Amino acid sequence: MDRDAYFEHLRRGIDAVDRWQDRRGPFEADDTLAVPGSRVAEALAELSERLEENYPYGHPRYAGQMMKPPHPIATLAYAIAMQINPNNHALDGGAATSRMEREVVTDLAAMFGFPEQHLGHLTGGGTIANIEALWVARSLHPERAIAASDQAHYTHGRGCDVLGIEFMPIASDTAGRMDLDALEAQLRFGKIGTVVATAGTTGLGTVDPIHEIIPLARQYGARVHVDAAYGGFFMLLARRADPPIVPAPFLAIADADSVVVDPHKHGLQPYGCGSVLFRDPAVGRFYVHDSPYTYFTSRDLHLGEISLECSRAGASAAALWTTLRCLPLAPDTGLGAIVARGRDAALLWSELISEGPYFRLVVEPDLDILALYPTPESSGATTASAISRLVDELFLAAEHDPQSPAFFAKLVVPQRLLAAHGPAIIWDQPTVTVLRSVLMKPEHLSFVPALNDTLVRQLTNIARTM
Numbered sequence: 001m002d003r004d005a006y007f008e009h010l011r012r013g014i015d016a017v018d019r020w021q022d023r024r025g026p027f028e029a030d031d032t033l034a035v036p037g038s039r040v041a042e043a044l045a046e047l048s049e050r051l052e053e054n055y056p057y058g059h060p061r062y063a064g065q066m067m068k069p070p071h072p073i074a075t076l077a078y079a080i081a082m083q084i085n086p087n088n089h090a091l092d093g094g095a096a097t098s099r100m101e102r103e104v105v106t107d108l109a110a111m112f113g114f115p116e117q118h119l120g121h122l123t124g125g126g127t128i129a130n131i132e133a134l135w136v137a138r139s140l141h142p143e144r145a146i147a148a149s150d151q152a153h154y155t156h157g158r159g160c161d162v163l164g165i166e167f168m169p170i171a172s173d174t175a176g177r178m179d180l181d182a183l184e185a186q187l188r189f190g191k192i193g194t195v196v197a198t199a200g201t202t203g204l205g206t207v208d209p210i211h212e213i214i215p216l217a218r219q220y221g222a223r224v225h226v227d228a229a230y231g232g233f234f235m236l237l238a239r240r241a242d243p244p245i246v247p248a249p250f251l252a253i254a255d256a257d258s259v260v261v262d263p264h265k266h267g268l269q270p271y272g273c274g275s276v277l278f279r280d281p282a283v284g285r286f287y288v289h290d291s292p293y294t295y296f297t298s299r300d301l302h303l304g305e306i307s308l309e310c311s312r313a314g315a316s317a318a319a320l321w322t323t324l325r326c327l328p329l330a331p332d333t334g335l336g337a338i339v340a341r342g343r344d345a346a347l348l349w350s351e352l353i354s355e356g357p358y359f360r361l362v363v364e365p366d367l368d369i370l371a372l373y374p375t376p377e378s379s380g381a382t383t384a385s386a387i388s389r390l391v392d393e394l395f396l397a398a399e400h401d402p403q404s405p406a407f408f409a410k411l412v413v414p415q416r417l418l419a420a421h422g423p424a425i426i427w428d429q430p431t432v433t434v435l436r437s438v439l440m441k442p443e444h445l446s447f448v449p450a451l452n453d454t455l456v457r458q459l460t461n462i463a464r465t466m
């Protein structure tokens with residue numbers, strides 16, 4: 001969106017809020033709130049300077065962590081709704097944005113193929129959304145454990161700790177996905193109440209075999225929660241005629257008991273926007289409470305009655321709602337087309353890597369996350385510790401490349417993941433540090449060759465001086 005259009009939309013939106021408020025008669029802001037313009041300008045200039053400490057998350061040269069700025073439509077809608085600052089805890093606090101929240105949650109539920117009668121709401125993020133799902137899991141099976149793969153987000157182990165439930169890590173296979181034999185071995189003891197499957201692990205972006213986990217878990221009377229905080233929107237690609245992902249695990253989410261997806265990861269939203277959905281609306285009974293403070297305008301269900309959090313930004317719902325009006329949850333257009341670019345970028349880069357002698361992938365990418373490490377042949381580094389040191393150097397060298405800077409992340413992976421398909425690494429330590437790259441911006445597709453060139457150039461430089 002061009003700059004003039006952005007400011008014009010913002011001005012119109014804020015004007016509309018002002019006009020609406022002025023219908024109750026004009027009033028002057030209190031003079032304690034007034035600040036001289038020069039002080040504001042100074043403080044904001046200082047802010048801009050302080051912000052320079054960040055990595056350039058919005059630039060396609062940044063391919064490190066799961067980070068990117070929201071879509072301008074989302075920031076416009078957020079900024080406009082924030083003039084009112086509605087609170088989606090209760091209908092009195094945010095009637096309009098609560099309705100928008102219901103609508104977008106219905107859209108998310110439809111994307112996953114959940115039944116029309118479900119229960120769900122937005123949250124402050126994936127952590128609280130997952131804790132909420134674990135809390136419902138504990139309410140249903142108070143004496144039983146929660147199982148998740150050793151590649152699952154640490155939020156599950158920690159959440160179990162907070163809730164006082166036993167957490168059972170399940171080994172992952174050499175592709176980084178939950179190992180079904182390991183899961184069944186644990187299920188046999190009958191102690192597991194809920195299995196957490198991940199659609200897009202945070203480290204490697206791998207997708208657990210949800211379509212096999214669900215029938216297996218059910219066979220042993222266990223529920224299944226899907227943590228799709230990162231990968232949930234790849235669901236859209238599963239419905240394409242020629243899906244660039246393996247569709248079966250995603251299509252199986254429709255049968256899960258609950259699912260979490262973060263619009264603030266792949267949904268183009270500012271932070272503060274996660275969501276949790278439950279297939280059975282009857283779990284709403286666990287939330288029952290009687291707040292004396294907030295509910296008095298309506299007999300409708302307040303969102304605060306079905307969520308653990310109290311205050312939540314109504315502006316988040318407004319931002320997501322407006323974004324989905326413009327970029328819908330469609331397979332070939334809107335958000336589907338956007339996540340497909342990142343997937344294509346990962347496939348293209350995998351191809352470049354396999355063609356050259358320089359790097360090798362830790363696992364084949366399921367989504368848009370790649371993890372790679374320099375081969376011993378190209379670098380002379382043969383031990384796990386030498387490869388790790390080399391990756392530390394590469395990470396910094398790529399960032400400071402004068403010709404074509406590139407920003408990556410680092411990930412520590414266990415020997416087990418590499419041993420099956422890596423070259424003969426000498427394991428002088430149990431883990432190895434690899435480079436990790438999250439290709440979540442559609443612009444990454446055209447930058448993949450440049451990112452690859454930077455790494456190859458820097459690797460050759462470093463190897464020469466070793």
Ligand SMILES: *Cc1c(COP(=O)(O)O)cnc(C)c1O
Nearest residue numbers: 125126127153202227229230262
């Ligand atoms: C990011 C992430 C989380 C945590 O979500 P936040 O929004 O950061 O709180 C949980 N699980 C997975 C798989 C994630 O990628």
